[in-house]
Amino acid sequence: xDEFYRIKRLPPYVFAIVNDLKGKARARGEDVIDLGMGNPxxxxxxxxxxxxxxxxxxxxxxxxxxxxxxxxxxVAMTKWYRDRYAVELNPDSEVIATIxxxxxxxxxxxxxxxxGDGALVPNPTYPIHSYSVVIADADLRSVPLTPDGxxxxxxxxxxxxxxxxxKLLILSFPHNPTTMCVDRxxxxxxxDFAREHRLMVVHDFxxxxxxxxxxxxxxxxxxxxxxxxxxxxxxxxxSYNMAGWRLGFVCGNARMVGALARIKSYLDYGAFQPxxxxxxxxxxxxQKCVAEIVEVHRKRRDVLVDGLNKLGWSVPTPRGxxxxxxxxxxxxxxxxxxxxxxxxxxxxxxxxxxxxxxxEYGEGYVRFALVENEQRIRQALxxxxxxxx
Numbered sequence: 001x002d003e004f005y006r007i008k009r010l011p012p013y014v015f016a017i018v019n020d021l022k023g024k025a026r027a028r029g030e031d032v033i034d035l036g037m038g039n040p041x042x043x044x045x046x047x048x049x050x051x052x053x054x055x056x057x058x059x060x061x062x063x064x065x066x067x068x069x070x071x072x073x074x075v076a077m078t079k080w081y082r083d084r085y086a087v088e089l090n091p092d093s094e095v096i097a098t099i100x101x102x103x104x105x106x107x108x109x110x111x112x113x114x115x116g117d118g119a120l121v122p123n124p125t126y127p128i129h130s131y132s133v134v135i136a137d138a139d140l141r142s143v144p145l146t147p148d149g150x151x152x153x154x155x156x157x158x159x160x161x162x163x164x165x166x167k168l169l170i171l172s173f174p175h176n177p178t179t180m181c182v183d184r185x186x187x188x189x190x191x192d193f194a195r196e197h198r199l200m201v202v203h204d205f206x207x208x209x210x211x212x213x214x215x216x217x218x219x220x221x222x223x224x225x226x227x228x229x230x231x232x233x234x235x236x237x238x239s240y241n242m243a244g245w246r247l248g249f250v251c252g253n254a255r256m257v258g259a260l261a262r263i264k265s266y267l268d269y270g271a272f273q274p275x276x277x278x279x280x281x282x283x284x285x286x287q288k289c290v291a292e293i294v295e296v297h298r299k300r301r302d303v304l305v306d307g308l309n310k311l312g313w314s315v316p317t318p319r320g321x322x323x324x325x326x327x328x329x330x331x332x333x334x335x336x337x338x339x340x341x342x343x344x345x346x347x348x349x350x351x352x353x354x355x356x357x358x359x360e361y362g363e364g365y366v367r368f369a370l371v372e373n374e375q376r377i378r379q380a381l382x383x384x385x386x387x388x389x
Contacts, residue, residue: 069097
């Protein structure tokens with residue numbers, strides 16, 4: 001049977017190879033420390049779970065919900081933006097709740113792109129940023145995001161050379177997987193750039209809270225004119241350890257939000273209503289739990305980065321995200337990131353994500369996710385020490 005057209009356009013999922021090796025090793029009884037997927041390992045804060053349980057006991061919440069998200073939840077999101085970033089949003093036209101950030105981005109791309117439209121996406125990047133463009137049958141234009149170059153200069157060059165002209169720019173800072181962070185002036189330039197090139201902008205702000213050492217990431221929407229050109233996506237997955245709950249938001253440009261609302265109205269009735277009700281509590285209650293979650297990850301970051309550097313890895317300390325983006329040690333660089341990731345499972349009993357899985361410019365790196373406790377991270381470092389010998 002011939003492959004389906006859209007499936008044919010999707011490349012092999014590199015991470016599946018590593019996951020398969022990890023699964024086989026565990027089936028043999030081997031203790032593999034999984035630092036691959038950014039899957040939060042801590043429980044959702046109790047007050048959020050309690051609200052979910054309470055709401056789930058009410059039969060009225062078992063019915064179809066609202067595709068846009070219930071009104072009270074969208075209002076909570078507007079308050080979140082107002083309190084943090086002094087950004088005013090209309091809950092009826094500039095906010096939509098999604099079934100996670102991935103669903104929101106994928107359906108937004110389907111809503112605003114037509115076959116052949118160009119989209120500018122950093123490379124390396126989180127896979128859905130590029131694959132949402134591919135699934136929408138649009139034309140993906142990669143912009144190298146590497147330590148040895150000026151990303152914005154490369155962005156301008158790619159936009160000028162693109163034909164037909166690009167219509168969409170997808171960004172995400174703090175950035176997964178590279179952990180790159182930007183300042184407010186960067187987004188000022190993005191807004192000017194988008195106006196000049198008549199681009200729509202999508203900024204994935206999944207790691208809005210996951211920053212360290214006094215760094216506070218700017219919101220794209222806080223820049224004057226941002227709502228005229230684009231939207232920002234926020235997810236409860238990381239900030240509140242709600243990854244499996246699947247609750248996110250797309251906020252900003254009313255035309256883009258309206259297009260997403262229109263396409264979602266044909267596809268879903270929104271997340272399970274008790275999840276949305278619990279989401280209101282997450283956004284509006286004391287945010288101390290968020291700071292505690294971030295501090296746990298800061299300590300893990302320090303243990304891992306310090307340990308890797310003592311082993312001679314030469315790893316910079318990230319200011320954001322729940323990841324460490326590590327250059328492969330010189331002695332193993334010729335293997336490439338996929339083969340090196342396989343070697344780590346086989347010899348060090350540590351699973352990581354190969355850089356090539358995030359795009360061609362991710363080659364030469366592996367990504368560690370801070371999803372195990374400090375004791376397990378130290379155990380992983382002992383395995384890596386064994387490998388270096």
